[in-house]
Amino acid sequence: MLTERERHRLPEWITDAMTSGLRAISTCANGLNSDYDAVEAGLTTQWNSGHVEGAVNRIKILKRQMFGRAGFLLLRKRVLLA
Known part of the structure; x- marks a missing residue:
């Protein structure tokens, strides 16, 4: 998903991570979901820091x-x- 910049897979990944039952993974997924626009922009743009x-x-x-x-x-x- 990251190397191929497949943003269409992001919502599914976040949902799977939130329901995984692993606390650290679900917390990370909640953080990604709270700033979804920025995460999606990071997957789609060519720019990086x-x-x-x-x-x-x-x-x-x-x-x-x-x-x-x-x-x-x-x-x-x-x-x-x-």
Whole structure:
């Protein structure tokens, strides 16, 4: 469904997940159902934020590595040099 962008299968998948009896899966399905328009748009559009998310993740990892060791100036240098 995700790799082929088959949005027509989404309502059926959400219904199956909600009635699966597995609490975590049904909670996830409820969340998807509450913002259905955004989920459907994510399945149908060609755009994604993968590159941005990767950059943000890299910066957060650098920040966590330096927690309590230095200030903003060193973090800035590490981000710009990495």
